[in-house]
Amino acid sequence: MAEPTPTPETVSVTVDGMTLDVPKGTRLLDACAQAGVDVPHYCYHPGMSAPAQCRMCLVEVEKSPKLVPACVGSVTDGMVVHTQSENALKAREGVLEFYLVNHPLDCPVCDQSGECKLQDYVSAEGPAMGRSREPKRVLGRDDFGGDVLFYADRCVMCTRCVRFMREVAQDERLTVVQRGHRAVIDTFYDEGLTGNIWADNIVDICPVGALVSKDFLHKARAWDLDRVPSVCPNCSMGCNIRLETRDDQVMRLKPRPNPEVNAHWMCDFGRLNYNWMNRVDRIEAPLVRDASGRHVPMSWADTLTRLADALRRAAGGARAVVSPFEANEGMGALRRVMEAVGGGEGVFRCEQGEEVVLPGFPELALRRDRAANAVGAELFGFARTGGADGKGGLESLAAHTGVLFVLGDELGDAPADFGANASLFVYVGQHLGPAARNAHFVLPATTFAEMEGTFTNIQRRVQRFWPAVRSPGMARPAWQILGVLLAGISEAGAPGTAADAFATLGAVRPEFGQLAWADLGASGAVLPGVRELQETGD
Ligand code: SF4
Numbered sequence: 084m085a086e087p088t089p090t091p092e093t094v095s096v097t098v099d100g101m102t103l104d105v106p107k108g109t110r111l112l113d114a115c116a117q118a119g120v121d122v123p124h125y126c127y128h129p130g131m132s133a134p135a136q137c138r139m140c141l142v143e144v145e146k147s148p149k150l151v152p153a154c155v156g157s158v159t160d161g162m163v164v165h166t167q168s169e170n171a172l173k174a175r176e177g178v179l180e181f182y183l184v185n186h187p188l189d190c191p192v193c194d195q196s197g198e199c200k201l202q203d204y205v206s207a208e209g210p211a212m213g214r215s216r217e218p219k220r221v222l223g224r225d226d227f228g229g230d231v232l233f234y235a236d237r238c239v240m241c242t243r244c245v246r247f248m249r250e251v252a253q254d255e256r257l258t259v260v261q262r263g264h265r266a267v268i269d270t271f272y273d274e275g276l277t278g279n280i281w282a283d284n285i286v287d288i289c290p291v292g293a294l295v296s297k298d299f300l301h302k303a304r305a306w307d308l309d310r311v312p313s314v315c316p317n318c319s320m321g322c323n324i325r326l327e328t329r330d331d332q333v334m335r336l337k338p339r340p341n342p343e344v345n346a347h348w349m350c351d352f353g354r355l356n357y358n359w360m361n362r363v364d365r366i367e368a369p370l371v372r373d374a375s376g377r378h379v380p381m382s383w384a385d386t387l388t389r390l391a392d393a394l395r396r397a398a399g400g401a402r403a404v405v406s407p408f409e410a411n412e413g414m415g416a417l418r419r420v421m422e423a424v425g426g427g428e429g430v431f432r433c434e435q436g437e438e439v440v441l442p443g444f445p446e447l448a449l450r451r452d453r454a455a456n457a458v459g460a461e462l463f464g465f466a467r468t469g470g471a472d473g474k475g476g477l478e479s480l481a482a483h484t485g486v487l488f489v490l491g492d493e494l495g496d497a498p499a500d501f502g503a504n505a506s507l508f509v510y511v512g513q514h515l516g517p518a519a520r521n522a523h524f525v526l527p528a529t530t531f532a533e534m535e536g537t538f539t540n541i542q543r544r545v546q547r548f549w550p551a552v553r554s555p556g557m558a559r560p561a562w563q564i565l566g567v568l569l570a571g572i573s574e575a576g577a578p579g580t581a582a583d584a585f586a587t588l589g590a591v592r593p594e595f596g597q598l599a600w601a602d603l604g605a606s607g608a609v610l611p612g613v614r615e616l617q618e619t620g621d
């Protein structure tokens with residue numbers, strides 16, 4: 084008989100008049116957060132040690148002779164905390180006044196403006212006027228290497244960056260040099276952060292504008308950005324991220340916490356590899372090849388009706404190549420369309436590279452498969468082909484004389500006569516390369532950034548993403564295109580939403596039938612009973 088799970092011991096704590104029960108051992112700062120009170124803090128970060136050095140989180144605790152830093156120590160039963168008492172506010176105002184003595188207050192040109200914890204705390208509870216009349220310390224700017232620029236005068240010396248490199252990246256490349264008001268963060272060697280693929284995380288955790296991204300420098304103001312939860316598409320780890328956009332352009336990727344996948348972090352390879360989402364050379368309308376070989380734009384209804392007719396007449400079985408950047412829903416729908424026309428083999432090609440583990444959180448690694456859904460492709464019965472450069476391996480498809488489907492693979496390396504032998508060549512994708520020009524039907528599909536859907540990561544975790552930018556022209560999600568097509572050639576109903584499309588995946592791969600869309604939430608759920616797949620190619 085299974086042991087009963089022990090109920091966690093709880094303690095009662097009162098924060099600014101609100102009494103709540105929290106698990107024994109809860110950090111005081113976290114207990115305050117659970118009570119809805121955001122205690123100012125700089126040096127504390129939930130992914131690292133807590134040195135209690137910035138003194139920004141001082142609060143008053145009844146029966147304690149002194150103010151207490153909320154970031155260290157845990158709550159005790161019956162503890163009564165005042166975060167807004169006169170003593171606490173006065174102490175924090177004094178701390179902020181010290182931070183402002185040397186701060187340049189260059190918010191109008193600072194990339195952090197609008198998401199800066201110095202701005203936030205000073206405007207909430209800082210002094211109305213500074214009393215210092217001394218000249219400010221001027222240290223200037225330093226290139227730390229990689230994507231990171233350091234504006235020393237803005238630094239509040241919280242040492243989050245130093246501790247990240249020491250404890251999480253475990254590649255000690257930053258330190259504090261000098262002491263007192265001359266203290267400054269610096270690199271040990273000339274190469275600085277160059278070569279460490281986790282370094283950009285220090286830009287995220289720097290609470291002020293001292294560490295900024297070269298890639299994002301002066302590109303957009305924080306308040307102009309729209310933020311949508313998503314999944315990094317650039318390797319099979321599937322880090323949880325936010326797509327941050329302005330005017331339908333992806334401006335940057337930021338990590339989104341998920342303790343089961345990426346904690347608070349992401350790698351620079353994934354973070355900086357987003358320009359392809361902004362490509363403008365997109366297919367914007369369905370194209371049907373006429374008798375003269377010319378592609379003619381057509382409405383979706385006419386295109387899919389003609390294609391359904393052609394598929395009903397087609398013989399010779401189907402072959403397909405899918406891109407591992409496509410969603411589970413599109414891959415599953417393609418599998419069902421292929422079954423409806425007699426079945427056949429499917430393949431996918433995936434670029435591979437070296438695996439790089441994050442030592443302080445080894446569950447996270449830049450994975451060998453440099454695409455989000457290589458695991459999904461295998462689950463839906465597509466076999467890996469081609470080389471580690473993601474090229475080649477399409478010879479048997481090129482020779483196929485039946486129905487040929489391409490989903491998302493740009494076919495950049497395929498010969499210009501690719502697909503010429505096929506009796507029916509259907510291209511569902513984003514870009515019309517030379518090989519795709521032979522298709523009888525060209526169907527414009529969205530990228531993951533323009534649609535709702537799921538990827539399956541290397542842990543077999545199925546994770547949702549949401550539309551962040553508008554799709555160009557008449558492009559539609561592949562699950563919708565192929566779902567409507569399937570309805571035209573079979574008894575299946577057409578999916579109206581990504582959730583509908585997800586609900587049909589169990590018909591192709593039963594494990595998906597055991598997961599409910601509603602259970603995926605924002606951090607995903609692991610597919611039950613799928614363990615046999617291995618990432619290959621080493
Ligand atoms: S550079 Fe940023 S993260 Fe590093 S110590 Fe200064 S304020 Fe903190």
Ligand code: SF4
Nearest residue numbers: 315318321322350353
């Ligand atoms: S580890 Fe993979 S999923 Fe995570 S940020 Fe890097 S490329 Fe993206």
Ligand code: FES
Nearest residue numbers: 124135137138154
């Ligand atoms: S956050 Fe508590 S002392 Fe810095």
